[in-house]
Amino acid sequence: MLKGISPLISPQLLEILARMGHGDEIVLADAHFPGETIGQRVVRADGLRIPDLLDAILPLFELDAYVDDPLVMMAAVEGDTLDPTVEEAYRASIDRHAPETPPIRRIERFAFYERARKAFAVVMTGETAKYGNIILKKGVTPVE
Secondary structure, three states: OOOOOOOOOOHHHHHHHHHOOOOOEEEEEOOOOOHHHHOOOEEEEOOOOHHHHHHHHOOOOOEOOOOOOOEEEEOOOOOOOOOHHHHHHHHHHHHHHOOOOOOOEEEOHHHHHHHHHOOOEEEEEOOOOOOOOEEEEEOOOOOO
């Protein structure tokens, strides 16, 4: 255990976050996501919900301020509806740590999978919310 780092962040996840560079992306995937099929690097965070993981990651992780969409989620497939409370819960966590971040962009399902294939890593969570996946694009960590 380390001071100042949430116990929700495993040593493997901490290493991945540290190894990521500006512009790299990480997928926080729901429990139904085909992470092992799609991901180059897969980290397990079973049992954790994405809003809690966002609260743990975002104090350590600068979102990319040089792009229009540093946050991306999957759009609903035709005939499905989105549960607005999912994005609201994510946004509440995001706004606690990076309130200036632009709105979350929604992209088509297969476009999301393609983007996830190129991501630095996929974190498989215990999130059960439908369409609960989110991609974070890493920015430049400010020098203090």
